[in-house]
Amino acid sequence: MYDFNYHRPSSLEEAAKILAGAEEGIPLAGGHTLLPTLKQRLAQPSDVVDLSGIAELKGISEAGNAVVVGAMTPHAEVNRSQVVRSRIPALAHMASDIGDSQVRHRGTIGGSIANADPSADYPAAVVGLAATVKTNKREIAGDDFFTGLFETALEEHELVVSVSFPVPEKAGYAKFANPASRYPMVGVMVAKAADGVRVAVTGAGPSVFRWTEAEQALASNWSADAIAGLSHSPDGLNSDIHASAEYRAHLIGVMAKRALAAAG
Amino acid sequence: MLTVSMTVNGKQVSKEVEPRTLLVQFLREQLGLTGTHVGCDTSQCGACVVHLDGTSVKACTLLAAQAEGAEVTTIEGLAQNGELHPMQAAFKEHHGLQCGFCTPGMVMSAVDLLKHNADPSDREIREWLQGNICRCTGYHNIVKAIQAAAQTMRG
Ligand SMILES: Cc1cc2nc3c(=O)[nH]c(=O)nc-3n(C[C@H](O)[C@H](O)[C@H](O)COP(=O)(O)OP(=O)(O)OC[C@H]3O[C@@H](n4cnc5c(N)ncnc54)[C@H](O)[C@@H]3O)c2cc1C
Ligand code: FES
Ligand code: FES
Numbered sequence: 001m002y003d004f005n006y007h008r009p010s011s012l013e014e015a016a017k018i019l020a021g022a023e024e025g026i027p028l029a030g031g032h033t034l035l036p037t038l039k040q041r042l043a044q045p046s047d048v049v050d051l052s053g054i055a056e057l058k059g060i061s062e063a064g065n066a067v068v069v070g071a072m073t074p075h076a077e078v079n080r081s082q083v084v085r086s087r088i089p090a091l092a093h094m095a096s097d098i099g100d101s102q103v104r105h106r107g108t109i110g111g112s113i114a115n116a117d118p119s120a121d122y123p124a125a126v127v128g129l130a131a132t133v134k135t136n137k138r139e140i141a142g143d144d145f146f147t148g149l150f151e152t153a154l155e156e157h158e159l160v161v162s163v164s165f166p167v168p169e170k171a172g173y174a175k176f177a178n179p180a181s182r183y184p185m186v187g188v189m190v191a192k193a194a195d196g197v198r199v200a201v202t203g204a205g206p207s208v209f210r211w212t213e214a215e216q217a218l219a220s221n222w223s224a225d226a227i228a229g230l231s232h233s234p235d236g237l238n239s240d241i242h243a244s245a246e247y248r249a250h251l252i253g254v255m256a257k258r259a260l261a262a263a264g
Numbered sequence: 265m266l267t268v269s270m271t272v273n274g275k276q277v278s279k280e281v282e283p284r285t286l287l288v289q290f291l292r293e294q295l296g297l298t299g300t301h302v303g304c305d306t307s308q309c310g311a312c313v314v315h316l317d318g319t320s321v322k323a324c325t326l327l328a329a330q331a332e333g334a335e336v337t338t339i340e341g342l343a344q345n346g347e348l349h350p351m352q353a354a355f356k357e358h359h360g361l362q363c364g365f366c367t368p369g370m371v372m373s374a375v376d377l378l379k380h381n382a383d384p385s386d387r388e389i390r391e392w393l394q395g396n397i398c399r400c401t402g403y404h405n406i407v408k409a410i411q412a413a414a415q416t417m418r419g
Binding site (some may be wrong): 001002003004005006008028031032035036038039040048049052062100101102105106180181182201 | 266281282283284286305306307308310313319320321322325326327329330334376377392394395396
C-alpha cells in the first residue's frame, strides 16, 4: 500500500472540505473494497477521509412509508434491524448474505453502492425497490444512480448520505453466490409496489438492470406461471471464468422464480 | 506519522504509525502479538480475525487508525489466569486443528458467534465460518469443537 494522509472528520462539511482541498482525496467507509484495492496498489490517493466519525451517516429510521438507511450502516446492522425486518424483510435477507460475517460487520451500504461493483448485491435493492439516494448535494433516483461498470451518477467528491427505500407490498431477493467470493453471479430482486412491479438484476451485466419483460408479465399476473416461459437473452451479459453469458442468462430466470417464491 | 491509542487485551497502548499501517501489522509488528495471522491479501481467509469492541473483524482489512480508541481482543487475550478459554480448550480436545494456521481466526470468529447464538446448529456454525478458510481439517472437527464449547459455555 502506498502511504497517504489519514483524516477522520466529524461532519459532512468538514469531509467535503478535506476532499476538495486534497490532491487526490478518497472517502473510506468500511474499507472492505477500498483497502484490498490499496493493498494491491491499484490506487494511490494522497488523502483518505474516514467517514466513521460522522454521526449523520449512521443508523436506520422510518420516514413516512420508507425505510432510510444511513450510508455508514454496516450490512450486519441492516440484517438485524427490527425496522428493516418488519417493513422490508427482503432487504434484511439480502444484507444477511453479503460476503461473510466479518465482511458484514464492516462493509457499508454507502460504500457498496458508491463502488457499483457489477456483482454487488445492494444495487438490486436500490433499483428493485425504487429507492432514492440522498447525497450531500442532492437526491438521485435509484434508476439513475448506476450508470455503468463501477460507475455512478455521483460527481467527484459527492458523498452518499443515506438510501431511502419505499416499503413495497411484497418483495423477494434470491442470489446464486459464487462459492469462493460469496458475491452474486446473478442476484434478482422482485418487488410489487403501488406504482408497479420491478425485477432488478445484478451480477449478470456490466451494471444492474431491470428485466422489463418479466415486470410486464408479473404486473398482469403475479405468479410463477407468468414468468415460467420467459428467458433472458445472453446478449451483452458478462462472460468470465466463473460463468458464461448463457449460464448467467439462465440464472436470471431461475433466480427470478426463487425471488418471487420468497416474496410470496 | 500518526499516533494511535487503543486498548489491546485489556492494556492501554499508544504508538506512532504510518497512516497506511493495517491493524494486523500494528498487532504483529509493533506489539509483537503474532498469534493473529495473515493468510491472504484478498480479505477472504479469516486467519487475521480479532475482536474490535467485541465484534469479530478482519484485522488485515482495517487500518490501525480506524481502531483509534477501541477495545481490541486478540487470541492472546482469551486465556484467563493461564487457563484456556473454553473455545480454545474445545479445539484442543476435539482436534479442531492440524497445522494451526487458521486456528486463531477460527477461535475468535467462533467466540463471536456464541455471543449472538449460544446454541447454534451445525449449519449455522458453517454459515458463520464462511469467511474462515482451513486447508487442513475439512472443517468437521472445527464444527464439533464449537458445538462442544457452546455446550460448556451454556453450563
Ligand atoms: C471477502 C469479501 C466478500 C464480499 N462479498 C460481497 C458480496 O457477496 N456481495 C456484495 O455486495 N459485496 C461483497 N463484498 C463487498 C463488501 O460488501 C464491501 O464492503 C462493499 O462493497 C464496500 O463497502 P465498504 O463500506 O467496505 O466501502 P469502502 O471499501 O470503504 O469504499 C468503497 C468505495 O466507495 C467509496 N465510498 C464509500 N463510502 C462512500 C460514501 N458515503 N459516499 C461516496 N463514496 C463512498 C470509497 O471511496 C470507495 O471508492 C465483499 C467483500 C469482501 C472483502
Ligand atoms: S489475512 Fe486473509 S482475511 Fe485477513
Ligand atoms: S488447521 Fe491448517 S489451515 Fe486450518
